[in-house]
Amino acid sequence: MIGMQGSLLDLADECTPGPLDGLTRTALAHGAWVDHLPGWLRGSDALFDRLVESVPWHAERRRMYDVEVAVPRLTKHYGTGEPLPDPILVELRDRLSQHYLPELGEPLTSAGLCLYRDGADSVAWHGDTVGRGSTQDTVVAIVSVGAARTLTLRPRGGGPTAHRFSLGHGDLVVMGGSCQRTWEHAIPKTAQAVGPRISIQLRPRGVR
Numbered sequence: 014m015i016g017m018q019g020s021l022l023d024l025a026d027e028c029t030p031g032p033l034d035g036l037t038r039t040a041l042a043h044g045a046w047v048d049h050l051p052g053w054l055r056g057s058d059a060l061f062d063r064l065v066e067s068v069p070w071h072a073e074r075r076r077m078y079d080v081e082v083a084v085p086r087l088t089k090h091y092g093t094g095e096p097l098p099d100p101i102l103v104e105l106r107d108r109l110s111q112h113y114l115p116e117l118g119e120p121l122t123s124a125g126l127c128l129y130r131d132g133a134d135s136v137a138w139h140g141d142t143v144g145r146g147s148t149q150d151t152v153v154a155i156v157s158v159g160a161a162r163t164l165t166l167r168p169r170g171g172g173p174t175a176h177r178f179s180l181g182h183g184d185l186v187v188m189g190g191s192c193q194r195t196w197e198h199a200i201p202k203t204a205q206a207v208g209p210r211i212s213i214q215l216r217p218r219g220v221r
């Protein structure tokens with residue numbers, strides 16, 4: 014079991030999303046944008062505790078060149094139509110779906126969950142380009158629970174980090190427009206002693 018000490022930030026028992034009108038948008042180059050709303054979800058520590066226990070986490074392996082390598086984090090993907098492990102995830106998905114529908118033109122339907130157990134867990138620079146994200150504008154919304162980790166962004170193809178968001182304890186970040194194909198994002202490893210974080214990614218059908 015991976016435990017987390019309740020943070021001083023978010024001890025409310027009831028897990029509830031707040032209003033979305035505090036979202037602030039940063040326009041990036043090449044038609045990409047990022048929306049950010051710190052502390053969107055109240056009571057997020059309780060959700061972390063439930064998900065860490067109830068989700069059948071598994072170690073991800075990924076083919077890289079000709080070898081299979083372990084990806085340093087645990088994951089579970091819920092595709093379109095698959096039941097989600099907690100009712101609050103349905104609420105988060107539907108609230109975000111409704112909010113972005115006028116812009117996106119379709120609902121958010123899948124949920125990808127990732128558990129970063131400590132600072133050695135990470136995800137390398139990438140765009141979510143499996144599927145339509147490689148050719149079409151789309152939206153990937155991320156709700157973070159547990160300890161905060163840094164999400165970094167840089168233009169596709171390299172260069173220094175251009176934007177950083179500290180994400181944990183109910184924070185919301187949404188990547189939109191061309192972001193998945195013209196920018197890359199990562200969760201870098203950290204040598205600091207950090208607690209575990211769960212990332213909940215909500216995407217439309219056919220984007221991953």
Ligand SMILES: O=C(O)CCC(=O)C(=O)O
Nearest residue numbers: 127136141155198200212
């Ligand atoms: O941990 C995060 O919030 C980002 C995860 C991510 O980029 C992905 O799984 O595609």
Ligand SMILES: [Fe+2]
Nearest residue numbers: 139140141198
């Ligand atoms: Fe990603």
